[in-house]
Amino acid sequence: MLRFGFRDPAIAGIGYQHIAWIALGVVTAAIVYFLNIPLPPLSSTLLNWQKKGTVFKYKEFDIFYIVEEGIQSDGSTLVLIHGFPTSSHDWSKILGRMKSQFSRIIMLDMLGYGFSDKPLDHHYLITEQADIHEALLTSLSISRAHVMSHDYGDTVALELLHRFNNRESKFQLESMCMLNGGVFPETNSLFGGQKLLLTPVLGFILSHFTSYRNFKWSISRVFGVETQPTSDEMMDFYAIIQRKNGNVVKSRLIKYLNQRAENKDRWVGALVQTKIPVHMIYGPSDPVNSRYAFVDQYKKVVPSPSITVLEAAIGHYPHWEDPTAVFESYKSFLQSIKKP
Template identity: 40%
Template sequence: MPLAEIPLCVWRKRAQTLVFRGQTIRYWTAGQGEPLLLIHGFPTASWDWHYLWQPLVQRYRVIACDMLGFGDSAKPLDHEYSLLEQADLQQALLAHLNVEQPVHVLAHDYGDSVAQELLARHYETRVHIASCVFLNGGLFPETHRPVLMQKLLLSPLGWMIGRAFSRDGLVKSFHQIFGPQSRPTESEMDDFWSLIETNQGTRIMHKLINYIPERRVQRERWVDAMQRGEVPLRVIDGEVDPVSGAHMVERYRQLIPNPDTVLLPGIGHYPQTEAPGLVLKHYLEFRDQQVSPPRKVACS
């Protein structure tokens, strides 16, 4: 049975507000039980998780925010955006909600890098991560294959490219990275675009894209954390994603001891919207393994 969507207009009405370092952050939380932190990707927002929200809320205390510069949160123009600061934001949100238990993390894309930073901080005893699942993201800079728009945003003319970015540009980019049979509808594209253009978000896209070189700076620290093996990890990955699909998973299997990976055939960069039922199935299976004898999963 397909998972029910939450319309963006309904999602927005459920938002709450946190002030982080003087900036307004929109966040969502519901459910009871073990805390589960959902971390979204670039260039979209936490609405990316809407198909999974209700099923996860039935089992966990689910928490998500639009990170600084994304979605309905503040998008200050005169600001240097950093993955490390986004990790600070996630910790501030957990503190705001008085979360004291170990936190489970489910992340995607840009959010994978924030999750990697939180994982590194776990081993530095700065936060307690109970488990982490990564969806398609640039876990290793050497396997990341940016699309043309990302390359242009990183160029000296990035500020101009960002300001000229349009819904049509988003459609072209998403057409490249989604699976051929699971591309977003026109209505979904309207909603994705709304989240990007809110608060004049195109003006800062060239600033947000600096996460790509920042990943290279942090690579060794983050990979070292993933290789420690004390925190349960899984990758659930859309196989045909040209940015971070099967080739990224192959590198993961080379570098991470006892790798736990799931490949979703025919699925692209946004598995949580392209195949939410499969993502939910493999995520809950992963969590159930934490309370029963583990077994390795190789493919979908």
Template identity: 40%
Template sequence: MGPSASTTLAILAVALAIYIMYPPPDFSPRVQKWKESGSYFTFNGYNIFYHDDQGAGPSTDVLLIFHGYPTCSYDFHKVWDSLTERFGRVIAADFLGYGLSDKPVQYDYSIVDQADMVEALLEKLGVNAVHILGHDMGDTVGQELIARYNEGKAKFDIHSVCLMNGGILPETIDKRWGQKILLNPYLALVAMRLMGKISFSKGLGETFGPQTQPSAEEFEDYWALLRYNDGNLVQHGIIQYLPQRFANRQRWVPALYNTKLPLHLVFGPSDPVNPAATFLVKYKELVKNSGVTELSSNVGHYLHLEDPQAVVGAYFNFLDSLKNK
């Protein structure tokens, strides 16, 4: 049973007053450059930010990147140059509700809808075949697209899939305290307005390895991107991907072990969200058709930010292995 209407209104009034006192921070030159070098397209009436960058590789090699929760495609800025050197084209969008995209409050956020957005973007760009690199929530978008591919319903061809730390197997997820609060509709009303840079940074930092923590400037960048377009006010909506993983487990997990697509997992073992002792063991048992690269023990959930060189090396080794088959 939730709090009374009067109690809820009083708490919301206090939270709103605090929220108004702390406007969104300005972007750093780093994030501003990322924003100015990207583009927008319209999906379901909303603006979606994306990068579509030409690379030095063969024009037929197109990489499609999926970011995770609660961040955005900017997460890949440390590996971006290496990826554009390898591929002829690198595409990454901020999912609806994330980063530099629109963040409607009254919207039914779903993994299926985010996958539809990806299909719409590729159709707009005239891309009909990609390699996929995903992380966290983006892994699940990838799983939905793999399911469509397996069913013969995909709108584009997929050459390979590489996933990184994410709730691929929902039963092994160890939800963080902040995620549990945001999943509660009553607590989320207040938490989304009281959320500040300190609490956000603490929660995000806990998913990194103890020796691979972001700098103060990096925390500021992630916070500014989340607050852009009042992104803190949609956290209850976009985090619904967590229960959707359980509801769709019988579609998304078999999609992996039944696929004929080349599949690989790059994993940071110091990840409290997807503990190696439970997740990695079960993944290897279930998804026998997938290769696995386990990084250094100090690398956590955001492995491409914590050890970008190791991630690039592991990913490129996977791609190189495909040429020998």
């Protein structure tokens, strides 16, 4: 008597095909489910932030930006460059203080972030994000600016610094201040979720499975234990990321980590070679950039290193966790570089 089962190659092939189709169906159904979860509504805080800004065209893309008038009359400009995976709203807690130091403050949501366009099939490049900043400053007739950046924004700022060092910049970079970011690939630690997002195909699939619960768990890990965002603030982070399929493009945006490693000589080299004033403000309770490895590397690599290490409780988002300390450190830096 013939016996058929999965040990028979022909029957096994049919069986495995059925399993594969079932698995594909389950994944597809799950993606459809997650894509159809209603977007979280924008809070009054985010709506007011959106009302502050406007949009300019970069190629075919809409880029959201804000120009905030300061109280100085010297024509000075500060450009604020946000991090991954959030938006320009990250600077809201420090913005009021910064107005006392500048004539105007400019910030935008980079391509793929916040209220800006988030094309699904785009190859996101740090160099293009720098192009967008230069295009905005040119459109606003701004020829000189100071830059403060955070996280992903640090790498964009380093690209701008490289261009300035090599006389390729479209504006005069007067100073640069960075906040916690993976400036040195060798001191930057990745979470398991980040590694999965970087995985071809799998990262794209996993990016569709975003819920508030897993987002909250993930982002809370980079804040200090004592300086966690409130529930309302956490929901604001989530809501602004989710706009325009922002969760889906994260698997493309996060490839900046590969770009950072590939361009280490270009971007770390810019920091080593520059003659303009540069300062680092660092929250030490940062699992992304471990305290001792990062600080030691910064002091080792950067000539005449200028760095402020904040209180031990402050994590990866120092401008959100302790905006007063960040402002005071930055104000002291500005005073130290002013010409007599």
